[in-house]
Amino acid sequence: MVIPVYNGGATLAACLGALRASTRQDLELIVVDDGSTDASVTLAEAHGARVIRMERNGGPARARNRGAAVAKAPILFFTDADVAVLPETVGKILSRFEADPSLDALFGSYTLETPDPGFFSIYKNVVHHYTHQTSREEAASFWTGCGAIRRAAFDAVGGFDEGYGGATIEDIELGSRLYASGRKIRLLKDIQATHHKRYTFTSLLMSDVFNRAIPWTALMLRRTGPRNDLNTTRSSAIALLTAYTLLLGVLLGLVWAPGWALAAVSAPIFFVCNLPFYRFLWSAKGPGFAVLGVAANYWFYLYSGVGFWLGVLAHLRWRLGQGR
Numbered sequence: 570m571v572i573p574v575y576n577g578g579a580t581l582a583a584c585l586g587a588l589r590a591s592t593r594q595d596l597e598l599i600v601v602d603d604g605s606t607d608a609s610v611t612l613a614e615a616h617g618a619r620v621i622r623m624e625r626n627g628g629p630a631r632a633r634n635r636g637a638a639v640a641k642a643p644i645l646f647f648t649d650a651d652v653a654v655l656p657e658t659v660g661k662i663l664s665r666f667e668a669d670p671s672l673d674a675l676f677g678s679y680t681l682e683t684p685d686p687g688f689f690s691i692y693k694n695v696v697h698h699y700t701h702q703t704s705r706e707e708a709a710s711f712w713t714g715c716g717a718i719r720r721a722a723f724d725a726v727g728g729f730d731e732g733y734g735g736a737t738i739e740d741i742e743l744g745s746r747l748y749a750s751g752r753k754i755r756l757l758k759d760i761q762a763t764h765h766k767r768y769t770f771t772s773l774l775m776s777d778v779f780n781r782a783i784p785w786t787a788l789m790l791r792r793t794g795p796r797n798d799l800n801t802t803r804s805s806a807i808a809l810l811t812a813y814t815l816l817l818g819v820l821l822g823l824v825w826a827p828g829w830a831l832a833a834v835s836a837p838i839f840f841v842c843n844l845p846f847y848r849f850l851w852s853a854k855g856p857g858f859a860v861l862g863v864a865a866n867y868w869f870y871l872y873s874g875v876g877f878w879l880g881v882l883a884h885l886r887w888r889l890g891q892g893r
Contacts, residue, residue, distance in 0.1 A: 570596050570646045570659075573632035574613070575603040577650035580765040585616035587653035587762075593660040597642050601632040609650075630729035630739040633713065637728060643720050647713040647740075654715060654762040655680070661760050662717050673752035674744070676716030677760030678702055681853060689768040691854070692865050697764070699849050701756060708754040711744030715762040722752050737780040738788060745792040774872060782876025787884040808842035809877070811835040812870035839867070 570588060574581055581600075588598060600613035604626035613620050621635055629649075637645050644666055648654060658677070666672055678701030683694040701712075711718070726746045733739040747754055768776070789801065815835035821828025840847070843866060850859040 570598045570648070571601065571633055571636035571640060572599070572618075572648055572650055573601045573603055573629040573636065574605060574609045574650040575626060575629075576605045576607045577609040577612070578607055580651035581609055581612055582616075583653045583765055584648065584650050585613065585618060587655075588648075588659070589616060590656055591654065591659045592656050593663060596659065597640060599636045599640055601636040603627065603629070603632045627731070628734040628739075629713070629736050630733045631731045633739075634728045634731060637720070637723060640720075644717055645720055645723055646717040648715055648762065649713065651765045652679075652714050652762045653765060658715065658760055658762055661757070665755075665757060665760075666717070666719070671753055672719075672755060673722040674711055674716065674718040674747055674754045675757050675760070676708070676712040676714075676754075677757055677762065679714065679764045680761045683764050683766075685765065685767045687767060687769070688858075688861065689770055689773045689865075690766065691858070692862055693768050693773055694764055695850065695853060695862070696846075696869075699846055702758050703845070704756055706755050706757070708756045709744065709748040711740050711747060711754060713740040714764065715760060716740070718747075722747060726750055726752075733784070735780065738784045741785065742788055745788060749792070777869065778872055778876040778879070782873050783880040783883055786877050786880025787887065790881070790884040791887070804842045808839055809870050809874055811839040811842065812867060813874055815839055816871065839870075 572581075572584065577584070585598070585600075588596065598616070598618040599621060600609075600618040601621045601623065602610050602613070603623050610620055610622065619639075621639060623632060623635065633647060644663065646659065646662060662675065665675060679694055679697050681695065681698045683690055685691070726743065728743070729739045730742050733742065744754060785801075812835075815832050818828050818830070818832030818835055822832060843863075846866070847859060847863055850862040854862070
């Protein structure tokens with residue numbers, strides 16, 4: 570069990586408490602402190618974890634690699650300091666590896682519920698839960714919120730890319746290398762954990778654009794793997810396009826009446842592309858939340874489009890750098 574932490578606070582207590590309450594107790598619990606200035610180290614030691622202290626803050630990729638290097642188990646389980654596994658989660662993970670010797674890596678999803686009562690925390694959690702629960706089991710990615718890898722496979726691809734200095738897509742990038750090397754990765758929907766992260770309007774926007782959309786786009790442009798995986802489905806691409814044609818139609822309509830026709834065509838296409846998700850929002854959280862969720866979803870596509878083009882620019886800079 571490898572958990573990177575940087576000023577984990579109360580969420581670390583929930584994380585470690587949940588692991589100690591697991592039905593499987595034969596666990597090697599390793600907490601890698603990434604330069605915390607709070608009581609994270611003391612808290613981890615109080616829960617019986619082996620604490621590895623980094624000499625400076627270098628990001629979760631570097632911290633996870635350090636934890637994996639000292640771990641003795643043949644299965645490396647990764648989770649985050651703001652995630653609490655369910656009592657049966659670890660047991661299910663180990664049982665799946667024992668039942669399938671050909672399996673190299675697996676990951677699950679967040680539970681539908683999150684402790685934070687804020688709208689953006691709940692909305693983001695529902696999006697993540699829905700995305701993982703409706704994606705195919707055969708995966709070309711990886712996720713460290715609740716995921717595990719055989720040590721042999723982890724070592725074979727070189728672990729996490731420490732070039733990712735912050736909490737971004739270092740797990741997805743690792744998954745892309747695992748997939749490209751022919752490794753078997755599975756998304757198992759019954760393996761779940763609860764996310765304790767709090768999102769605000771601003772923090773969600775910054776996270777989705779700078780920690781997800783930009784680096785993920787750059788990765789997709791240079792990786793080998795399916796394009797219809799997790800958030801990169803064809804319907805999502807169509808929804809992104811129609812989100813902008815809808816906006817363009819409205820803006821044109823304000824000064825040129827035929828512009829409304831473009832908006833009238835774009836709106837139902839966008840809605841239909843996302844209809845399964847909207848139905849899920851309605852059934853899981855009720856009509857009031859669903860209406861707000863539709864608005865938040867449209868806003869997500871608008872700023873994700875900006876992130877996409879910034880990611881294209883990042884990829885072009887990378888290509889130019891490779892050509893030197």
